[in-house]
Amino acid sequence: MITLENINRSFGSKQVLHDLSFSIGDGRMTGFVGSNGSGKTTTMRILLGVLAADSGHITVDGSPITPTHRSAIGYMPEERGLYPKMPIIDQLIYLARFHGLSRQAAKRRGLELLEELDLNGEPTDTLESVSLGNQQKVQIAAALIHEPQALVLDEPFSGLDPVAVERTLNVLKSFADTGAPVLFSSHQLDLVERLVDDLVIINQGRLVANGTAEQLRRQRSRPEWTLQTETDMGWVRELPDITVVELDGTWVRFSADNANAAEAVMRRALSAGSVRSFAPHTVALNRLFQEVTQP
Amino acid sequence: MSRASFTSAIGLVIEREIMVRVRSKAFMTSTIVSIVLFGALVAVSGALPTLFSSTDKVAVTSAGAEAMEGSDDIDLVTVESADEAKDLIRSGEVAAAVVESDDSPVGYSVIAERSAPESLTGALSEVPTVQLLDPDAPDPVLTNFIGLGLGIVFFMAAMTFGNTIASSVVEEKQSRIVEILLASTSARVLMFGKIIACTILAFAQIGLTALSVLIGAAISGNDLVLGKVAEPIAWFIPLFIVGFVMVAALYAAAASMVSRTEDLASTSSPIMMLIFLPYMAVIVFSSNESVMAVLSYIPFSAAVAVPMRVFLGTIEWWEPLISLVILAGTTLLALLLATRIFERSILRSGPKLSWKQALTRS
Numbered sequence: 001m002i003t004l005e006n007i008n009r010s011f012g013s014k015q016v017l018h019d020l021s022f023s024i025g026d027g028r029m030t031g032f033v034g035s036n037g038s039g040k041t042t043t044m045r046i047l048l049g050v051l052a053a054d055s056g057h058i059t060v061d062g063s064p065i066t067p068t069h070r071s072a073i074g075y076m077p078e079e080r081g082l083y084p085k086m087p088i089i090d091q092l093i094y095l096a097r098f099h100g101l102s103r104q105a106a107k108r109r110g111l112e113l114l115e116e117l118d119l120n121g122e123p124t125d126t127l128e129s130v131s132l133g134n135q136q137k138v139q140i141a142a143a144l145i146h147e148p149q150a151l152v153l154d155e156p157f158s159g160l161d162p163v164a165v166e167r168t169l170n171v172l173k174s175f176a177d178t179g180a181p182v183l184f185s186s187h188q189l190d191l192v193e194r195l196v197d198d199l200v201i202i203n204q205g206r207l208v209a210n211g212t213a214e215q216l217r218r219q220r221s222r223p224e225w226t227l228q229t230e231t232d233m234g235w236v237r238e239l240p241d242i243t244v245v246e247l248d249g250t251w252v253r254f255s256a257d258n259a260n261a262a263e264a265v266m267r268r269a270l271s272a273g274s275v276r277s278f279a280p281h282t283v284a285l286n287r288l289f290q291e292v293t294q295p
Numbered sequence: 296m297s298r299a300s301f302t303s304a305i306g307l308v309i310e311r312e313i314m315v316r317v318r319s320k321a322f323m324t325s326t327i328v329s330i331v332l333f334g335a336l337v338a339v340s341g342a343l344p345t346l347f348s349s350t351d352k353v354a355v356t357s358a359g360a361e362a363m364e365g366s367d368d369i370d371l372v373t374v375e376s377a378d379e380a381k382d383l384i385r386s387g388e389v390a391a392a393v394v395e396s397d398d399s400p401v402g403y404s405v406i407a408e409r410s411a412p413e414s415l416t417g418a419l420s421e422v423p424t425v426q427l428l429d430p431d432a433p434d435p436v437l438t439n440f441i442g443l444g445l446g447i448v449f450f451m452a453a454m455t456f457g458n459t460i461a462s463s464v465v466e467e468k469q470s471r472i473v474e475i476l477l478a479s480t481s482a483r484v485l486m487f488g489k490i491i492a493c494t495i496l497a498f499a500q501i502g503l504t505a506l507s508v509l510i511g512a513a514i515s516g517n518d519l520v521l522g523k524v525a526e527p528i529a530w531f532i533p534l535f536i537v538g539f540v541m542v543a544a545l546y547a548a549a550a551s552m553v554s555r556t557e558d559l560a561s562t563s564s565p566i567m568m569l570i571f572l573p574y575m576a577v578i579v580f581s582s583n584e585s586v587m588a589v590l591s592y593i594p595f596s597a598a599v600a601v602p603m604r605v606f607l608g609t610i611e612w613w614e615p616l617i618s619l620v621i622l623a624g625t626t627l628l629a630l631l632l633a634t635r636i637f638e639r640s641i642l643r644s645g646p647k648l649s650w651k652q653a654l655t656r657s
Contacts, residue, residue, distance in 0.1 A: 083470060
């Protein structure tokens, strides 16, 4: 488990991280969400040791992080970059050798990864000669080439087509299944919602939410229900302790303090006519995100 | 998972930098062309003195004029006495003189500064005695060769490989791979690896050029190149290596301050001036001893000025050592400065920094 404690960082007079603390659990996919300029990239750079924190601690399984720990993290920076004019396999080998892999081992591993990610091109092609989506796959391979024990990926899915997203997802998931911590940021919240075990949401350099998606829903929103009947539902507005979120003739979405209050609404609807459906409504991560970042 | 040690990481950077250049067609072509060109130049230069000496003026007294009758292609300057002729030779107005002489069996002799022009001795019907005013004087052709030749070698290497190192830094910055590299190793490793790789490449290129020059000299039969320039060259080598590291470090720092190749010229032009101005000064003031003495202590001109003064014999034995110490000290400072700037600027993207900003930013 990797833990960040009270990380602060300023650029000049502008403080971009304020006492940021969160953990990335072993074998868990942790989604890192925040609007542009909220400090995600800075946090990841500090985690990798590319930037230094002004104050705060990072620990790995309880002991302070060392260069050896950091070296065991696979990293994919937000701004993609590899050598445009260098053959794909050569740059993977080059990067792997900084981590102590032999040339032969690096080559074997590199070819395996390119196969697994379904690179559309030859490993000996130069990077600039393959399409952007394929360059993205090489970038992911570059993060995995040295058999890391943890992954930190900044926007790993941007620029990928849906098929490539699924393929990359599988690679990442199988990586997390080996018990490794995985942190990744993304703006594609629907994807994050489907993929992550834990969520870390930051806003203007401060942690605003941390936990499983379910926990966040429970913490942040009043639970919601939807109800579909055959008669007009306007009367729900008049009920005390019930808030109508959306109303469309015979369909209503409302929030209530608890399930009992919601069922009372359903029973009253049943006495007025037939009820087609009644179910708890899952708040989309999108809205959750808006709620916590724009209070 | 281990991490490559400092030295083996530097080794990796050096290996990649060298492989990339060696595999580059443009780099190899320009290297081969310049090597062949230098050799060819020296091979041809053996023929140059005879080509030009036919137009040299020759001073003659009345007796000399008689001896020269019939050689129309030599420009004659009539003088009153042998002493007047010697003055003209010393001032460089004429290349040689033909005057009456009692010592000579043919009744006249040839006077010259350090050697009698072949065109002249060949034109005379009978072989005269030759009187040399200063046989040990440095050959002006060779002096120019040392000054211009070493100057060009240093200047070209500094410019070419300075720009090579700069574009290699900017490439990594612009493509942002530098962030992945910094997650695997340190900024220092990247910078030192590049500097060492470029020094090796520059030195290899110059070594091959030197070899080509020697072959050229052998072809032209110009054995002077070998004997007399050995000592100046022996000083040039250490001064060049140390001086080159200094220039390379400054170029690496300049490149780390920009995010795009287009901005490189603005941060690297001060370095270019630092190399170019002393280089010009050495050529312009090559015959001014006191200016040359000063230039041999300035780090940017030492590599050319010191060998030149060694060749002219106007330098004390300890002076090159002092120059080398000053240069080494400056290089150390340049490396410290460059490391500082490089570490602070390498991750920065956006508008370019000025040298002042790069040094003062916290």
